[in-house]
Amino acid sequence: MRKFKEYIIEKLILASGLASIFFVIVIFLFLLKEGLAVFKIVTPANFLFGKNWYPISEPPQLGIFPLILGSLLVTLGAAIISVPIGIACAVYIAEVAPVRTKEILKASIELLAAIPSVVLGFIGMVTLVPWVKSIFKLPTGLTALSGSIMLAFMAMPTIVSIAEDALYSVPRSHKEGALALGATHWQTIYRVLLPAASSGILAAVMLGIGRVIGETMAVMMITGNAALMPHSFLQPVRTLTATIAAEMGEAVVGSEHYFALFAIGIVLFVISFAINITADLFLHRKR
Amino acid sequence: MVKFNIEGLNIWFGQIHSIKELRMEIYANEILSVIGPANSGKTTFLRMLNRLNELEMNFSMKGKVEFDGQGIFTFDTEVLRKKIGMVFALPLPLPLSIFGNVAYGARMHGVRQKKKLEDIVEKALQEAYLWDEVKDRLGASAFKLSGGQQQRLCIARTLAVEPEVILFDEPCSGLDPISTAKVEEAMRKLKQHYSLVLVTNNVKQAARVGDRTAFFLSGELVEIDKTEKIFTMPSDTRTDEYIRGKFG
Amino acid sequence: MRNPQRTEKIAFFFLFLATLVIALPVGLVVIIIISKGLPAINWQFLSDIPRQGMRSGGIFPAIMGTVYLVTGAIIFALPIGLLAAVYLSEYAKDNLLTRVIKLAIVNLAGVPSVVYGLFGLALFVVFFKFGASILSGSLTLGIMILPIIITASREALESVPYSFREVSYSLGASKWQTIRHIVLPNAIPGILTGTILGLGRAAGETAPILFTVAAFYLPQLPKSIFDQAMALPYHLYVISTQVPNVDEKIRYATALVLLVLVLCMNLVAILIRYQFRKRKKW
Numbered sequence: 001m002r003k004f005k006e007y008i009i010e011k012l013i014l015a016s017g018l019a020s021i022f023f024v025i026v027i028f029l030f031l032l033k034e035g036l037a038v039f040k041i042v043t044p045a046n047f048l049f050g051k052n053w054y055p056i057s058e059p060p061q062l063g064i065f066p067l068i069l070g071s072l073l074v075t076l077g078a079a080i081i082s083v084p085i086g087i088a089c090a091v092y093i094a095e096v097a098p099v100r101t102k103e104i105l106k107a108s109i110e111l112l113a114a115i116p117s118v119v120l121g122f123i124g125m126v127t128l129v130p131w132v133k134s135i136f137k138l139p140t141g142l143t144a145l146s147g148s149i150m151l152a153f154m155a156m157p158t159i160v161s162i163a164e165d166a167l168y169s170v171p172r173s174h175k176e177g178a179l180a181l182g183a184t185h186w187q188t189i190y191r192v193l194l195p196a197a198s199s200g201i202l203a204a205v206m207l208g209i210g211r212v213i214g215e216t217m218a219v220m221m222i223t224g225n226a227a228l229m230p231h232s233f234l235q236p237v238r239t240l241t242a243t244i245a246a247e248m249g250e251a252v253v254g255s256e257h258y259f260a261l262f263a264i265g266i267v268l269f270v271i272s273f274a275i276n277i278t279a280d281l282f283l284h285r286k287r
Numbered sequence: 288m289v290k291f292n293i294e295g296l297n298i299w300f301g302q303i304h305s306i307k308e309l310r311m312e313i314y315a316n317e318i319l320s321v322i323g324p325a326n327s328g329k330t331t332f333l334r335m336l337n338r339l340n341e342l343e344m345n346f347s348m349k350g351k352v353e354f355d356g357q358g359i360f361t362f363d364t365e366v367l368r369k370k371i372g373m374v375f376a377l378p379l380p381l382p383l384s385i386f387g388n389v390a391y392g393a394r395m396h397g398v399r400q401k402k403k404l405e406d407i408v409e410k411a412l413q414e415a416y417l418w419d420e421v422k423d424r425l426g427a428s429a430f431k432l433s434g435g436q437q438q439r440l441c442i443a444r445t446l447a448v449e450p451e452v453i454l455f456d457e458p459c460s461g462l463d464p465i466s467t468a469k470v471e472e473a474m475r476k477l478k479q480h481y482s483l484v485l486v487t488n489n490v491k492q493a494a495r496v497g498d499r500t501a502f503f504l505s506g507e508l509v510e511i512d513k514t515e516k517i518f519t520m521p522s523d524t525r526t527d528e529y530i531r532g533k534f535g
Numbered sequence: 536m537r538n539p540q541r542t543e544k545i546a547f548f549f550l551f552l553a554t555l556v557i558a559l560p561v562g563l564v565v566i567i568i569i570s571k572g573l574p575a576i577n578w579q580f581l582s583d584i585p586r587q588g589m590r591s592g593g594i595f596p597a598i599m600g601t602v603y604l605v606t607g608a609i610i611f612a613l614p615i616g617l618l619a620a621v622y623l624s625e626y627a628k629d630n631l632l633t634r635v636i637k638l639a640i641v642n643l644a645g646v647p648s649v650v651y652g653l654f655g656l657a658l659f660v661v662f663f664k665f666g667a668s669i670l671s672g673s674l675t676l677g678i679m680i681l682p683i684i685i686t687a688s689r690e691a692l693e694s695v696p697y698s699f700r701e702v703s704y705s706l707g708a709s710k711w712q713t714i715r716h717i718v719l720p721n722a723i724p725g726i727l728t729g730t731i732l733g734l735g736r737a738a739g740e741t742a743p744i745l746f747t748v749a750a751f752y753l754p755q756l757p758k759s760i761f762d763q764a765m766a767l768p769y770h771l772y773v774i775s776t777q778v779p780n781v782d783e784k785i786r787y788a789t790a791l792v793l794l795v796l797v798l799c800m801n802l803v804a805i806l807i808r809y810q811f812r813k814r815k816k817w
Contacts, residue, residue, distance in 0.1 A: 002397075002709075006709060006710075006711040006712075009711055010626075010710075010711065012618060013618045013619075013621050013622045013625075013626060014622060014626070015618075016614075016615045016616075016617075016618030016619040016621075016622060017618070017619050017622030017623060017626070017627065017636055018636065019615050019619055019681070020619060020636055020639040020640045020643055020681065020682070020685070021635060021636055021639040023639075023643060023678050023681070024639045024642050024643060026654075026658065027646065027650070027651075027654045027678075030654055030657040030658050030662070031650070031653060031654065031657070033657065034653075034657045034661075084553070085553045085556055085557065086557075088549065088550045088553035088554070089550070089553050089554045089556075089557050091550055092547075092550040092551060092553065092554045093554070096547050096550055096551070097554075104558075105554060105558055108557075108558045108561045108562065109557070109558075109561075110801070110805075111561055111565070111798070111801075112557070112561045114735060114739075114797055114798060114801045115561075115564065115739075115794065115797070115798075116738075116739025116740065116741070116768055116793060116794070116797055117648075117739070117740075117741065117742075118739070118741045118768045118769075118771050118772050118793075119564075119568070119739070119768075119771065119790050119793055119794055120564070121772070121775075122771060122772075122775045122786065122790050123564050123567065123568065123790070125775060125776075126783075126786075127567070153557070153560060156557050160557070183539075184539045184540060184542075184543045185543060186539070186542060186543035186546045186547065187539060187543070190546075207645070210645050213647070214645070214646070214647025214648065214649070214650070215647070216647065216648055216649040216741075216742040217741045217742055217768075217772060221772070221775065221776055241647055241649045241742070244649050244650075244652070244653060245649050245652070245742055245745055248652070248653070248656070248745065248746050249745065249746060253661055261653070262653055262657070265649075265650050265653040265654075268647050268649070268650050269646060269647075269650050272642070272645045272646055272647055272650075273642055273645075275645065276638075276641050276642050276644075276645040277638065277641075277642070280638060280641050337705060339701060339704065339705060342701070342704070344628070344629060364704070364707075364709075365707045365708070365709050366707070367707075368704060368705055368706065368707040369706070369707030372705065372706070373705040375698070375701070375702065375705075377698075379698050379699070379701075379702050381699055381702060381703070381717060382699070382717075382720075382721055391703070391706060391708075391716070392706035392707060392708070394716075395703075395706065395707065395708040395709075395712050395716070396707060441702075444706065445705075445706070448706055448707055
């Protein structure tokens with residue numbers, strides 16, 4: 001009897017272990033199921049590179065190129081801001097900060113990670129957006145730049161914590177060897193620690209970027225959501241994620257618009273899949 | 288009476304050949320001391336007897352190990368390990384109360400009644416010479432005990448499942464001389480009812496408590512014989528050199 | 536002449552500056568929300584339904600909606616997540632399957648939250664015909680927080696010393712008995728921490744509930760798990776972008792309630808972790 005009970009439990013454990021694989025597959029299948037239908041009315045090339053996104057005109061124009069560029073632009077801006085600052089912060093926490101300061105900094109980074117994205121979006125709307133508007137004397141502060149700044153901020157916890165882990169996992173002896181040769185602490189960091197931790201730091205950057213591309217609410221609230229080809233950081237843009245979030249509510253189930261939004265979901269899923277797999281390879285190469 | 292019969296036993300962990308062509312017998316109601324330098328295979332040998340080795344990922348083996356005339360792989364691991372108890376090198380109390388530690392095995396084998404568990408716990412603690420020291424605080428955490436008491440608690444915990452054989456893996460390596468003496472005393476009393484296999488780094492301990500002594504070197508059994516014989520006129524010069532402290 | 540000591544000073548100064556650039560805004564965000572939101576918070580705000588097109592009244596239905604959603608998500612995700620963690624820490628061998636499971640978990644953690652929303656819509660709302668409902672939303676959030684629970688629980692399980700397992704086996708306990716009586720009880724604080732962090736995440740997410748459950752305006756409590764519900768994060772989104780002329784104070788107060796809810800959960804998780812480290816017996 002006990003044997004039988006344990007047999008059942010162990011099968012349940014195995015099933016739960018496999019659940020993650022199952023869910024990833026089911027997510028992808030259902031995105032495909034609802035999204036592939038769009039390619040009956042638009043070719044994949046025209047979908048990805050079409051310059052017009054008018055999903056409810058007649059006939060609908062379903063080109064997501066402006067949205068892809070919107071996502072890329074915001075992500076690029078966020079990366080330019082967050083990568084150097086994030087790595088610098090990780091180095092400061094891992095190597096320079098005194099113990100007490102380190103604890104406070106780590107806590108505030110954790111705090112940042114915990115703040116819901118809609119709250120940050122709201123704060124961005126009422127503080128960052130007016131600032132951008134007045135500093136650059138724009139008609140609206142809802143711009144790609146505002147989105148980039150906000151997203152850079154939101155990517156920090158990912159970048160800092162993973163890069164910090166990477167720096168910690170560099171063997172102590174590397175560092176002590178360099179210091180023993182008379183290098184300053186900074187020279188040691190710059191010439192020994194950073195190169196040794198480079199694959200982990202690269203993974204940190206990639207995962208940070210993954211976080212940025214997937215971010216939805218904050219970006220929808222402060223980038224202005226204009227589905228036009230973007231030309232500069234100082235104009236409104238619309239990202240892939242924001243398009244889904246903003247429009248799915250109005251799309252009729254089974255309509256072309258609905259299929260197209262799922263097709264955007266496929267694109268996002270594939271991007272995040274690629275980023276996570278690659279980052280994981282970098283993290284494992286380290287060991 | 289023969290408890291264990293081992294023939295042609297070879298054990299590998301990955302590429303490492305830990306036990307080579309072992310052949311020996313272990314009798315009922317004896318204390319068998321197993322000595323040898325580090326990495327001689329003596330702990331691997333011990334963990335073969337209750338099949339703990341197979342928890343390692345890269346374990347593989349060849350040969351025959353019989354317990355009471357029956358191959359050990361024909362037993363359920365749970366049944367086998369109930370009959371063959373083990374005391375580890377460091378005192379390893381489970382994070383439970385004193386009572387909880389001793390009662391653990393019995394509970395896992397289905398004993399539920401409180402009265403019965405209490406009897407089992409008292410008897411086991413008596414046998415391990417710990418009862419008088421802990422009877423007033425059975426509910427206290429086992430980690431509150433001293434190192435020597437913890438080790439005797441571990442012996443009591445092993446006794447509580449009523450094994451036939453008890454394996455000791457360097458049980459006194461973390462203990463001071465007084466605690467060691469108490470553990471050794473417990474072992475000598477226990478041999479009336481059990482077979483004991485004692486792996487030890489301490490040659491003197493082997494001489495003090497062992498009826499027979501086996502000497503392992505680099506995975507091979509160099510010699511096994513009555514303890515007096517091993518310590519007075521060993522037949523192999525390597526044994527002689529080891530017990531006189533020339534290496535190891 | 537380059538002076539290494541001076542270079543070092545300058546470099547460290549910039550590192551410090553970068554850190555400030557991150558840490559100061561975090562503090563600022565929290566301070567702004569508290570100072571502007573606190574004055575608007577009173578019992579009525581917390582216990583009343585929204586009135587006048589959400590321009591006055593309270594946020595009670597949104598708070599309760601979030602409580603229902605989070606509860607549902609945990610009921611779904613905790614057993615699966617915990618057992619998956621047990622599989623990885625106690626059963627998984629070092630082989631391809633394990634590697635694939637780990638990759639799948641990493642990927643689940645990385646899927647954009649709005650894609651979870653799409654998935655929930657396609658599977659639960661449309662395919663299973665649960666409609667936009669608490670059930671659909673909870674299941675969607677549950678799958679989303681699964682990786683958090685698995686990762687934290689697995690770490691907790693693996694931090695239980697291997698020797699405890701050996702002792703248990705050596706006394707003739709079976710594998711499941713060992714897990715059930717030795718490993719799990721000693722991993723509970725870590726599992727709890729992970730679960731609460733998952734709760735916080737589920738409470739704060741908006742995108743996954745946009746099309747699976749969230750009601751724009753529903754001034755009553757849901758009656759069953761097949762009803763729509765309001766939710767705090769979605770409500771904040773709605774009153775800050777979709778409804779014109781809402782008093783700033785109400786927006787800040789809503790943001791504050793959400794923030795406090797999420798941060799309290801995180802705080803509890805941190806306290807449990809801290810207590811556990813202090814009391815650790817081995």
